[in-house]
Amino acid sequence: MAPLIVNEIISPDTNLFIAFLIGIGFGFVLEGSGFSSSRKLAGMFYGYDTTVLKVFFTAAITAMVGMLFFSLFGWIDLDFVYINPTYVTSALIGGVVMGIGFIMGGFCPGTAFCAFSIGKLDALAFIGGLILGIVFFTEGYPLFEEMYKANYLGTPTMNELLDIPRGVFALGLILMAFAMFWVGEWAEKKFPREEY
Amino acid sequence: MSEVKKTKYFNPYIGGVLLGLVLLAANFVSGRGLGASGAIKSVVVSTVNTVAPSHAENSAFYKNYNENHENPMKSWLVFQMMGVLVGGFLSGAFAKRLKFKVEHSPKISSKRRIIFAILGGMFFGFGSQLGRGCTSGSALSGMAVLSVGGFLTMAAIFGTAFMLAYFFRKNWI
Numbered sequence: 001m002a003p004l005i006v007n008e009i010i011s012p013d014t015n016l017f018i019a020f021l022i023g024i025g026f027g028f029v030l031e032g033s034g035f036s037s038s039r040k041l042a043g044m045f046y047g048y049d050t051t052v053l054k055v056f057f058t059a060a061i062t063a064m065v066g067m068l069f070f071s072l073f074g075w076i077d078l079d080f081v082y083i084n085p086t087y088v089t090s091a092l093i094g095g096v097v098m099g100i101g102f103i104m105g106g107f108c109p110g111t112a113f114c115a116f117s118i119g120k121l122d123a124l125a126f127i128g129g130l131i132l133g134i135v136f137f138t139e140g141y142p143l144f145e146e147m148y149k150a151n152y153l154g155t156p157t158m159n160e161l162l163d164i165p166r167g168v169f170a171l172g173l174i175l176m177a178f179a180m181f182w183v184g185e186w187a188e189k190k191f192p193r194e195e196y
Numbered sequence: 197m198s199e200v201k202k203t204k205y206f207n208p209y210i211g212g213v214l215l216g217l218v219l220l221a222a223n224f225v226s227g228r229g230l231g232a233s234g235a236i237k238s239v240v241v242s243t244v245n246t247v248a249p250s251h252a253e254n255s256a257f258y259k260n261y262n263e264n265h266e267n268p269m270k271s272w273l274v275f276q277m278m279g280v281l282v283g284g285f286l287s288g289a290f291a292k293r294l295k296f297k298v299e300h301s302p303k304i305s306s307k308r309r310i311i312f313a314i315l316g317g318m319f320f321g322f323g324s325q326l327g328r329g330c331t332s333g334s335a336l337s338g339m340a341v342l343s344v345g346g347f348l349t350m351a352a353i354f355g356t357a358f359m360l361a362y363f364f365r366k367n368w369i
Contacts (some may be wrong), residue, residue, distance in 0.1 A: 001225060002224045002225070002227075003223065003224060003225065003227030003228075004224065004225050004226070004228060005226050006223065006227045009228075009364060010225070015225065015226055015272065016270070016272065016275045017228065017275070018225050018226070019222075019272045019273075019275035019276040019279065019281075020275045020276065020278055020279040021279060022218060022221055022222050022225070022230075022276055022278035022279060023277060023278060023279020023280045023281075023282070023283060024279040024280075024282050024283035024286070025214075025218040025221070025276065025279075025283060026215070026218050026230055026276065026279065026280050026283060027258045027279060027280035027281060027283025027284035027285075027286075027287070028283035028284065028286055028287045029206075029214045029215045029218060029283075029287075030210055030215070030280070030283075030284060031283070031284040031287035031288055031291075031293075032205060032206045032211060032214075032287045032291070033205055033206050033208060033211030033215070034206075034208075034211075035218075036284060036288065036293070038299055038301060038313075039300075039301065039368060041297060042367075042368040043368070044354075044357075045357050045358055045361035045368075045369075046365065046369050047360060048369065050284070051205075051208045051211075053310060054208035054209055054211075054212055055208050055209075055211045055212040055215060055310065056212070056331075056335075056336060057212070058207055058208070058209050058211075058212020058215070058216060058334060059212045059215035059216040059219060059340075060211070060216070060225075060336055060339040060340050061216070062212065062213050062216025062217060062219075062220070063211075063216040063217075063219040063220045063223070063229075063340035064339070064340045064341075066216065066217070066220040067220065067223060067340065067341070069237070070220075070224065072213075075224075076223070076224060078335040078341075080227050081223055081227050081228070081341060082227055082228035082229070082341070083338075083341045083342075083343050084328065084329065084333075084334060084337070084338040084343040084345045084346050085328070085343075085345060086343065086344045086345035086348070087328070088345075088348065089354070090326050090327055090328065091327055091328070091334070091345045091348040091349045092349075092352050093323075093326060093327075093352075094323045094324065094325075094326035094327020094328070094334075094349060094350055094352070095323065095327050095334075095335075095348065095349040095350070095352020095355075095356065096323070096352050096353075096356045097319050097320075097321070097322055097326060097327075098320050098323035098327060098330060098331070098349075098353045098356075099236075099323075099350070099352060099353045099354065099355065099356025099360070100316075100319045100323075100326060100356060100357075100360060101301065101315075101316045101317065101318070101319030101320030101322075101323060102316065102320065102322070102331075102353060102354075102356075102357045103316075103357040103364050104312050104315050104316035104319060104364060104367075105312060105313045105314075105315065105316015105317050105319070105320060105358045106312075106313065106316065106367075106368070107313070107316070107317075108232070108320060108322075108330055108331035108332070108353075109232035109233045109236065109290070109320065109324060109330045109331070109332070110230070110231075110232035110280065110330065110331065110332040111331075112209060112317070113280050113281060113284065114231060114283075115282060115284070116281070116286030117276040117280070117281045117282075117283075117284030117285040117288065118285065118287075118293050118294050118295070119288075119294055119295050119296040119297065120297065120298075120299055121296060121297065121298045121310070121318075122298045122299055122300065122309050122310060122313045123313070125310045125313040125314045125317065126313040126316060126317040126320075126362055127236075127313055127317060128317060129313065129314040129315060129316060129317020129318040129319075129320070129321060130233070130237060130317040130318070130320060130321035130359055131237055131239075131240060131317075131320050131321065132317070132321065132343045133318040133319060133320060133321025133322035133323070133325075134233070134236055134240050134322070134323075134324070134325055135240055136318070136321075136322050137257075137321070137322050137325035137326065138237070138240060138241070138244075138255075138257045138258065138325070139212060139255070139257075141255070141256050141257035144326060145256070147326070148204055148326060149317070153344065153345075155343065156343075156344045157342035157343060158343075158344055158347060161344055162353060164361040166342065168352060169342065172343075178221030181209075186271040186344065193369075
């Protein structure tokens with residue numbers, strides 16, 4: 001039955017309206033989890049606040065397990081769920097450039113909008129930077145096109161790459177996430193800071 | 197103690213489960229995950245189409261984009277990001293966190309914080325286009341569908357930020 005839009009259970013306009021509602025949920029949870037504070041986000045990289053790690057990985061494993069069960073119950077056809085394509089070169093270089101932006105600016109695009117919505121002016125400056133960075137890419141596209149399209153692998157998933165069942169990879173990722181949560185809790189005790 | 201008592205943040209694991217459910221709902225309804233940078237790209241393309249139509253017709257990126265998208269603003273991510281602004285505002289209002297301010301470490305000035313925010317935004321914006329999505333669209337949503345590219349981007353973003361953390365420590369701690 002799902003994805004609803006692919007199976008024409010809802011109209012394209014209804015899909016956009018639901019996008020708006022989902023966005024409200026997205027923004028609400030990001031803000032409520034403290035992602036509207038750049039110092040809280042950056043805390044991740046100094047060990048004094050590992051909220052990002054906990055929220056990010058809990059969300060990833062929740063959605064992953066949810067989709068596995070939905071698929072098992074026949075509620076969703078995973079063949080129609082978008083899998084991000086893998087272009088090795090641009091995924092890595094793009095990620096490195098984003099990492100530089102993260103530690104300098106303290107936000108990522110989604111959290112910047114969330115922070116701006118409660119009045120953070122540094123987030124507004126970050127959004128201004130985002131626009132400039134995107135324009136730099138779109139204007140200079142011919143220069144980056146080769147790198148952008150290099151080493152295309154199609155849409156492989158991690159379990160296909162490792163040649164193991166999807167559920168086994170999911171279990172491994174959950175165990176890994178739990179190990180990281182444990183390290184995160186330890187780091188917060190070791191590098192304590194006051195609330196800011 | 198401040199006069200207005202602020203509500204504390206969610207427990208991070210509960211926040212994570214809620215975020216995961218939002219992501220699951222996005223996949224259930226539309227067959228794809230969440231995103232943020234794609235919405236800004238829509239605004240950029242739309243602006244170029246309006247302000248400089250001949251430039252949009254003659255330059256590779258916009259031409260390609262417009263051939264595949266009827267109206268850049270009528271996109272799932274644009275509507276979702278409008279929702280993010282509303283949802284963030286509501287949460288901030290309930291928790292009494294609505295306030296105009298430049299948040300920064302006491303060791304640095306507001307000016308320095310703003311300069312670094314703009315620079316960081318530029319890097320992040322550029323990287324998000326090269327990497328086909330940001331922390332939401334590529335890393336988080338990609339990981340949930342087990343995309344190899346999503347895992348690579350996630351590792352590159354967090355790995356780089358960890359490696360460079362030492363050099364930017366004055367800005368944060």
